[in-house]
Amino acid sequence: IDPTLDLYVEIEKLKKEKNAVILAHYYQEPDIQDIADYIGDSLGLSQQAAKTDASMIVFAGVHFMAETAKILSPEKKVLLPDLKAGCSLSDSCPPVLFAKFKEKYPDHLVITYVNCSAELKALSDIVCTSSNAVQIVESLPKDQKIIFGPDKNLGKYVAKKTGRNLVLWNGACMVHEIFSRQRIIKLQERHPNAKFIAHPECEDAVLELADYAGSTTGLLKYTINSPATEFIVATESGIIHQMQKENPGKTFIPAPPDNSCACNDCPHMKRNTLEKLYLCMKNELPEITIPLDIIEKARIPIARMLDISA
Ligand code: 13P
Ligand code: SF4
Numbered sequence: 001i002d003p004t005l006d007l008y009v010e011i012e013k014l015k016k017e018k019n020a021v022i023l024a025h026y027y028q029e030p031d032i033q034d035i036a037d038y039i040g041d042s043l044g045l046s047q048q049a050a051k052t053d054a055s056m057i058v059f060a061g062v063h064f065m066a067e068t069a070k071i072l073s074p075e076k077k078v079l080l081p082d083l084k085a086g087c088s089l090s091d092s093c094p095p096v097l098f099a100k101f102k103e104k105y106p107d108h109l110v111i112t113y114v115n116c117s118a119e120l121k122a123l124s125d126i127v128c129t130s131s132n133a134v135q136i137v138e139s140l141p142k143d144q145k146i147i148f149g150p151d152k153n154l155g156k157y158v159a160k161k162t163g164r165n166l167v168l169w170n171g172a173c174m175v176h177e178i179f180s181r182q183r184i185i186k187l188q189e190r191h192p193n194a195k196f197i198a199h200p201e202c203e204d205a206v207l208e209l210a211d212y213a214g215s216t217t218g219l220l221k222y223t224i225n226s227p228a229t230e231f232i233v234a235t236e237s238g239i240i241h242q243m244q245k246e247n248p249g250k251t252f253i254p255a256p257p258d259n260s261c262a263c264n265d266c267p268h269m270k271r272n273t274l275e276k277l278y279l280c281m282k283n284e285l286p287e288i289t290i291p292l293d294i295i296e297k298a299r300i301p302i303a304r305m306l307d308i309s310a
Helices: 007-018 030-035 042-051 063-072 095-103 118-122 133-138 152-162 181-190 216-225 239-246 274-283 292-309
Strands: 020-025 038-040 056-060 077-079 109-113 126-128 146-149 166-168 195-198 230-234 251-254
Touching: 007 020, 007 030, 007 274, 020 030, 020 042, 030 239, 030 274, 038 042, 042 056, 042 063, 042 292, 056 063, 056 274, 063 077, 063 118, 063 292, 095 118, 095 146, 109 133, 118 292, 126 133, 126 292, 133 152, 133 292, 146 152, 152 166, 181 230, 195 216, 216 239, 230 239, 239 251
Parallel strands: 020 038, 020 056, 056 077, 109 126, 109 146, 146 166, 195 230, 230 251
Antiparallel strands: none
């Protein structure tokens, strides 16, 4: 790339030229969030992908999110700046093994967290996100038997909130599993007025300490609506950019991980850069492609989720 190029200007030009929309997740680097047409949580992003009239969707997020956009808008070109932007949670649930697991529970309904591959969605009855998982489980009859995967932490959280007994797949997110309960308690002692907020992908022992748990959009809204001025935030650090923009004057402290060498960045989300975003729009590559039969099967559980959350 020519180092004299102003990538902000060039990306804006490409957006118009190609009738493209940039959808970004809150965990993207600040530059990408600032140039996006829409920033949101997984539910918001899929709702936008379903309704956009742009002809090209540039997905600044990870692979499963871009796949979901493609499933909802198969006639559109869906681009992902770096195809290697995966997800440890999605990787923790290979579809072949999940199909075998599912066979053991033939009378169970399968609810999968959106953080999974298109193939896994094709094996599911309903998809959910962290913002509607409780609502989706509660929309089902009380005696309905349910398998929930791939995130065991979100699964435990939903089971606790709904009082339902869920059969859980043993998967987890590498970013949300590293928070240290002990170090968070120490930090709370030093900041007695701070609210502790956490994503439900965190472990039970961490969620127990939370004043509020919710999706990234839920966490952001909480910081806006709360009279508190200090927050300890247990999720990927990218969200803090929006929290600071929306709440000038409030303080946000990233929750400490259990190992001082670790950080709260998702290595998958952070694979995308402004340079890669520019190149992918210019070259219209890498593009997300999914076999038609998988698109057709995976669309049904996603459409159910969107109907229930409408
Ligand atoms: P939400 O933005 O839907 O809360 O998802 C968080 C996440 O981990 C996405 O990878
Ligand atoms: Fe996956 Fe966790 Fe990264 Fe989200 S933060 S993309 S769940 S590894």
